[in-house]
Amino acid sequence: MTETLAAVLLGFFAAGYFVxxxxxxxxxxxxxxxxxxxxxxxxxxxxxxPFFLADEVWLVATAGLLIGAFPxxxxxxxxxxxxxxxxxxxxxxxxxxxxxxxxxxxxRVWPAVCDTAVTLGSWTVAGSWAWLLAGLFTGSTSxxxxxxxxxxxxxxxxxxxxxxxxxxxxxxxxxxxxxxxAVSGGAGDRATFxxxxxxxxxxxxxxxxxxxxxxxxxxxxxxxxxxPAVYAMLPLLLAGQVLTWWTFRERVTA
Amino acid sequence: MDVLELxxxxxxxxxxxxxxxxxLTLGLATVVxxxxxxxxxxxxxxxxxxxxxxxxxYVINYAMGIVTGLVMEFQIxxxxxxxxxFAGNVLGASLAMxxxxxxxxxxxxxxxxxxxxxxxxxxxxxxxxxVVTLTAYAxxxxxxxxxxxxxxxxxxxxxxxxxxxxxxxxxxxNPSALQAFWHVLAGGLVTAGFFLAGVSAWHLLRRTPEQxxxxxxxxxxxxxxxxxxxxxxxxGGRQLQLIEEIQPHKWDxxxxxxxxxxxxxxxxxxxxxxMFFFSLLNVLLALSRRVVVTARLWHVALIAxxxxxxxxxxxxWVFRELGRQPWVVDGLLTTEDAVSDLSAGAIRVSFxxxxxxxxxxxxxxxxxxxxxxxxxxxxxxxxELEVLV
Numbered sequence: 001m002t003e004t005l006a007a008v009l010l011g012f013f014a015a016g017y018f019v020x021x022x023x024x025x026x027x028x029x030x031x032x033x034x035x036x037x038x039x040x041x042x043x044x045x046x047x048x049x050p051f052f053l054a055d056e057v058w059l060v061a062t063a064g065l066l067i068g069a070f071p072x073x074x075x076x077x078x079x080x081x082x083x084x085x086x087x088x089x090x091x092x093x094x095x096x097x098x099x100x101x102x103x104x105x106x107x108r109v110w111p112a113v114c115d116t117a118v119t120l121g122s123w124t125v126a127g128s129w130a131w132l133l134a135g136l137f138t139g140s141t142s143x144x145x146x147x148x149x150x151x152x153x154x155x156x157x158x159x160x161x162x163x164x165x166x167x168x169x170x171x172x173x174x175x176x177x178x179x180x181x182a183v184s185g186g187a188g189d190r191a192t193f194x195x196x197x198x199x200x201x202x203x204x205x206x207x208x209x210x211x212x213x214x215x216x217x218x219x220x221x222x223x224x225x226x227x228p229a230v231y232a233m234l235p236l237l238l239a240g241q242v243l244t245w246w247t248f249r250e251r252v253t254a
Numbered sequence: 255m256d257v258l259e260l261x262x263x264x265x266x267x268x269x270x271x272x273x274x275x276x277x278l279t280l281g282l283a284t285v286v287x288x289x290x291x292x293x294x295x296x297x298x299x300x301x302x303x304x305x306x307x308x309x310x311x312y313v314i315n316y317a318m319g320i321v322t323g324l325v326m327e328f329q330i331x332x333x334x335x336x337x338x339x340f341a342g343n344v345l346g347a348s349l350a351m352x353x354x355x356x357x358x359x360x361x362x363x364x365x366x367x368x369x370x371x372x373x374x375x376x377x378x379x380x381x382x383x384x385v386v387t388l389t390a391y392a393x394x395x396x397x398x399x400x401x402x403x404x405x406x407x408x409x410x411x412x413x414x415x416x417x418x419x420x421x422x423x424x425x426x427x428n429p430s431a432l433q434a435f436w437h438v439l440a441g442g443l444v445t446a447g448f449f450l451a452g453v454s455a456w457h458l459l460r461r462t463p464e465q466x467x468x469x470x471x472x473x474x475x476x477x478x479x480x481x482x483x484x485x486x487x488x489x490g491g492r493q494l495q496l497i498e499e500i501q502p503h504k505w506d507x508x509x510x511x512x513x514x515x516x517x518x519x520x521x522x523x524x525x526x527x528x529m530f531f532f533s534l535l536n537v538l539l540a541l542s543r544r545v546v547v548t549a550r551l552w553h554v555a556l557i558a559x560x561x562x563x564x565x566x567x568x569x570x571w572v573f574r575e576l577g578r579q580p581w582v583v584d585g586l587l588t589t590e591d592a593v594s595d596l597s598a599g600a601i602r603v604s605f606x607x608x609x610x611x612x613x614x615x616x617x618x619x620x621x622x623x624x625x626x627x628x629x630x631x632x633x634x635x636x637x638e639l640e641v642l643v
Contacts, residue, residue: 053365057358063327068350071342075335079594082332086604089328093321093611097618100317104622221419222343226350233355240362247366247373
C-alpha cells in the first residue's frame with residue numbers, strides 16, 4: 001500500500017516536471033524563432049524566468065523520491081544511462097546559467113552568449129529526455145539504439161516544441177505571440193496548452209509503467225515515515241507553485 | 255587514474271565547489287532576511303537599499319549553489335550505486351526529505367522573492383525571504399543527517415538487502431549530524447560576515463560615494479562574524495571530542511597521521527586562529543564610526559581576509575571526509591565497494607564534462623560577483639523596483 005502511494009507520488013512529480021519544466025524548456029528551444037532581435041529575445045526570456053526555478057524543482061523532487069523510495073531502481077537505472085544523464089545535466093546547467101545571468105551584464109555580446117546558451121541548453125535537455133524516454137518505451141534501461149528509438153525520440157522532441165509554443169502563447173504578446181500562434185493551430189491559447197500539457201504528463205507515466213518499481217522499493221520502515229511526510233508537506237509545496245502562477249499571471253509585453 | 259579514483263575526485267570537486275557557494279548563501283540569506291525585516295518594519299530606505307545590494311550578490315552566488323547541487327544529487331545515483339543499494343533505506347530517505355521538504359520550497363520561494371519585487375505585498379514579499387532562509391537551514395539539516403550517518407551509522411541494522419532503518423529518532427538526532435549542522439550554520443555566518451566587511455572595505459578604501467551605506471554594512475559584517483566565530487569554535491571543539499569517541503581512526507589521522515585529513519585539520523585550525531584574532535581587532539576598531547570609514551590599512555586587511563572563511567570551511571570538510579576513509583559508511587561499507595560498475599571511458603567523459611563546466615561557471619560567477627560588488631548600490635530614492643535578475 002505504501003509502495004503504491006510512493007509510486008503515485010513519483011508519477012505526480014515526474015508529470016509535474018514534464019508539464020511545467022517541459023513548457024519552459026520548449027520555450028527556450030524556440031528562443032531564436034520567437035524572438036528575432038535582442039529586444040524580442042529579452043521579452044521571451046522575461047516570460048520564462050519567473051517560472052524556471054519553480055519548474056525545475058519538480059525534477060529535483062522526482063530524483064529525490066527515486067533515491068528515497070526506490071533506491072534500487074535508481075541504482076539499477078542511472079549507471080546504465082550515464083551518458084544521457086550527463087548530457088541532460090550539462091544542458092540543464094548551461095541553460096540555467098543563460099537564464100540567470102542574461103541581464104547581469106550590458107552590451108550586445110553577453111546577452112547574445114546567454115541566448116545561445118539557453119537555446120542550445122534547452123535542445124540538449126529535450127534531446128536527452130527524448131532519447132532516454134524512447135529507450136524506456138522500448139524496454140531498454142541503457143543507451144538504446146534503433147529505428148524505433150529514433151522515431152519515438154523525434155516525437156518526444158516535437159512534443160517539447162509544441163508544448164513550448166503553447167506556453168509562449170500563454171505568456172507573450174505582440175509579434176512573438178503571433179509567431180507562436182501561427183504555427184500551433186487555431187484552437188484557443190488555454191485549450192492548446194491543456195492538450196500539450198496532458199500529452200507531456202503522459203510521457204513519464206507511460207515510461208514509468210514499463211519499469212518494475214515494486215521490486216525495488218525501500219524497506220517498509222523507511223516508506224512508512226517518508227511517504228506520509230511528503231503527503232503532509234504537499235499543501236505547502238503546491239501553495240508556492242500556485243502563488244508563483246498567480247503572481248506572474250500577466251503576459252509579458254515587448 | 256582508475257574508475258574509483260576518478261569517481262572520488264569528481265564527487266569531491268562537485269561537493270567542494272557546492273560547499274563553497276552554500277557557505278556564503280546560508281549566511282548571506284540570513285543577513286538579507288534580517289535587513290529586509292528592518293527595511294519593512296521600519297520603512298527604512300537605507301535598509302531597503304542594503305537588502306537589494308546584498309540580495310543581488312546573494313542571488314548571483316545562489317545560482318552556482320543550485321547547479322553544483324543538481325550534479326551532486328545525480329552523481330550519487332550515477333557513480334555510487336553501491337552506496338544507494340546498501341544504505342538507501344537511510345541515506346535515500348534523508349536526501350528525499352531534503353529535496354521535497356526543503357529544496358522544493360526554497361527554490362520556489364526564491365523565485366517569488368527575486369521576481370516578486372514590486373508585485374507582491376511587501377509583508378508577503380518579506381515572508382518569502384524568510385521561507386527561503388528557513389528552508390535553506392532545513393536543507394542543510396537533511397544533508398547533514400545523510401552525511402552524519404556516513405560518519406556514525408546509528409539507528410539502522412544490517413538485513414539481507416543492506417541496511418534497514420530501525421530507529422528513525424536516532425538517525426535524526428545523530429550527534430555527528432547535529433553538531434556538524436550548528437557548525438556549518440556558524441561557518442556560513444562567518445563567511446557572510448567577512449564577505450560583507452571585505453566588500454564594504456573595498457568601497458570605503460576607494461572612497462566611493464556611499465560612505466554611510468558601506469560604513470554600516472562593514473559594521474554588520476564585523477558584528478556578525480565575531481559571535482559566529484565563537485559559535486563555530488564551540489561547535490568545532492565539541493566535534494573533535496565526538497570524533498575521539500566515535501571515530502578513533504579519524505582521531506588517529508588527526509593526531510598522528512601525515513595524510514590529507516591531518517593537513518586539512520591543521521589548515522582549518524590555522525585559518526580559524528587567524529580569523530579569531532583578526533576578528534577581536536575588528537570588533538574594537540568597528541566600535542568607532544570614524545575609524546570605520548577612515549582606517550585605510552584596516553580596509554586592505556579586511557579585503558584580503560575575504561577568502562579566510564572559505565579556506566577554513568573547505569579544509570575542515572576535507573578533514574571530515576578524508577578522515578572517514580577507507581569507509582563510505584564508517585565501519586560498514588568501504589568506498590571501493592560503493593562505486594558503480596562503470597567503464598573507465600564513461601567516467602572520464604562525465605569527469606571532463608563537469609569539471610570543465612564548473613571551471614567556466616566559477617569564472618563567470620567570480621566575474622559577475624566582482625562586477626556587481628564594484629558597481630555599488632542603486633541610487634537612493636529610486637521608486638521603481640525592478641526584479642533582481
